[in-house]
Amino acid sequence: xxxGVVKYRHLSRNSAARQALLRGLVTSLVxxxxxxxxxxxxxxAQRLAEKLIxxxxxxxxxxxxxxxxxxxxxxxxxxxLFGELRxxxxxxxxxxxxxxxxxxxxxxxxxxxxxxxxxDGPRDMRFMITAKAVARAQVxxxxxxxxxxxxxxxxxxxxxxxxxxxxxxxxxxxxxxxxISKKKGGQxxxxxxxx
Amino acid sequence: xxxxxxxxxxxxxPSLLPRLSLPTLLQAPxxxxxxxxxxxxxLLPRLAIVIPAVQLNIPAWLGDIWESILRAVPKKKTTHxxxxxxxxxxxxxKDVTSLCKCPGCGQVKRQHVLCPHCMExxxxxxxxxxPSGKFx
Numbered sequence: 327x328x329x330g331v332v333k334y335r336h337l338s339r340n341s342a343a344r345q346a347l348l349r350g351l352v353t354s355l356v357x358x359x360x361x362x363x364x365x366x367x368x369x370x371a372q373r374l375a376e377k378l379i380x381x382x383x384x385x386x387x388x389x390x391x392x393x394x395x396x397x398x399x400x401x402x403x404x405x406x407l408f409g410e411l412r413x414x415x416x417x418x419x420x421x422x423x424x425x426x427x428x429x430x431x432x433x434x435x436x437x438x439x440x441x442x443x444x445x446d447g448p449r450d451m452r453f454m455i456t457a458k459a460v461a462r463a464q465v466x467x468x469x470x471x472x473x474x475x476x477x478x479x480x481x482x483x484x485x486x487x488x489x490x491x492x493x494x495x496x497x498x499x500x501x502x503x504x505x506i507s508k509k510k511g512g513q514x515x516x517x518x519x520x521x
Numbered sequence: 522x523x524x525x526x527x528x529x530x531x532x533x534x535p536s537l538l539p540r541l542s543l544p545t546l547l548q549a550p551x552x553x554x555x556x557x558x559x560x561x562x563x564l565l566p567r568l569a570i571v572i573p574a575v576q577l578n579i580p581a582w583l584g585d586i587w588e589s590i591l592r593a594v595p596k597k598k599t600t601h602x603x604x605x606x607x608x609x610x611x612x613x614x615k616d617v618t619s620l621c622k623c624p625g626c627g628q629v630k631r632q633h634v635l636c637p638h639c640m641e642x643x644x645x646x647x648x649x650x651x652p653s654g655k656f657x
Contacts (some may be wrong), residue, residue: 358654402657427634441635448656454643455635459624475624 334373335366348374351442353398355423356407360443360451368425368440375442379422382412414446418485426451446486453482457493461500465508 337344351371355361356378363371378396381389385408393407394400415422424445431439441451456478463471471479483489620629623636630636648654 357657359656406657428640429631429634429637448651449647451635451640451643454646455625455639458626458639458643462625462627472624 335370337367337370344370349396349398352378352396353403355442355444356397356403356411357399359447359449360441362428362431362439362441364431365425365427365438365440368442371442372423372425375423375444376420378407379411379415382407383415385412411444414444414487418445421445424450424452446482446489450482452478453486453493454496456482457496458500461497461504464497465501465504 337347339347347367348371351361351363351367352374355371355375361368361371374396378393381393381396390404390408394404397403397407422445424443426441426443428439428441430436443449443451446453456475459475460471460479463475479493483493486492617631619632621632622628623630623639625636625639626642628636628638630638
């Protein structure tokens with residue numbers, strides 16, 4: 327690395343250990359749709375995950391064997407990768423995954439942490455949080471949404487199948503929850519919102 | 522302490538230190554040293570003893586306590602607290618000022634970071650939907 331540009335994070339590992347780590351992270355990502363890890367590991371695993379989805383979209387014998395070499399449990403996950411995930415991202419020109427910074431996962435080392443998730447999947451955190459923000463704005467009678475929230479609404483519904491309907495449904499469920507908690511909590515929540 | 526020994530016994534070796542041992546010459550009166558040289562010269566064999574060119578002007582009685590007294594060393598061990606405060610000077614934790622209000626719950630959160638309260642609520646929802654967490 328002396329003086330050279332670092333092309334990727336070494337993650338304090340040699341090549342074999344780093345590759346094994348990233349394969350493990352990506353295998354978990356495909357199985358669980360989202361993973362919570364350190365920010366640096368999430369960003370490195372994101373590269374490999376995007377490449378994996380690209381292999382799935384190309385879908386031929388060569389890409390199948392390459393995808394099999396990445397995943398640790400290919401027999402469980404290859405059908406999902408070349409079926410569900412491939413169909414989900416056929417129209418999307420890249421950007422299949424998302425890294426969201428979170429508060430440190432480990433309170434002891436306070437390492438910067440992040441969530442790595444598949445966009446438009448069943449564990450899309452930004453989709454959920456945007457819906458929650460919209461629901462709160464509606465409950466509190468805010469007519470104009472925040473610019474960032476508007477942008478997020480457009481992002482999370484753009485390529486999603488039944489994106490707008492699904493989003494509205496989710497907003498409705500969050501509104502119901504908020505109304506219930508408001509009734510329970512009495513005036514506390516309302517006065518906090520007005521201030 | 523070769524030099525100290527030489528200074529302490531000047532009678533034996535005065536002629537061997539003609540010009541080299543300046544301190545010795547300075548210490549003794551010049552006339553006295555001259556007569557000594559003349560007197561002792563024939564008694565001494567022609568031994569080639571190498572005399573160090575540089576000599577310290579230290580009396581013999583000081584030689585023993587030289588090691589223990591005259592070295593410049595710290596008197597006390599630096600305490601842990603003193604050392605840590607010296608090393609950590611200017612490295613204190615900084616205040617977090619980049620805060621905002623979470624649009625999902627209204628609580629204060631760090632900018633560009635997900636709200637931990639909303640995240641926990643959503644994760645609880647997900648756990649109740651699919652306890653295994655797997656989508657295969």
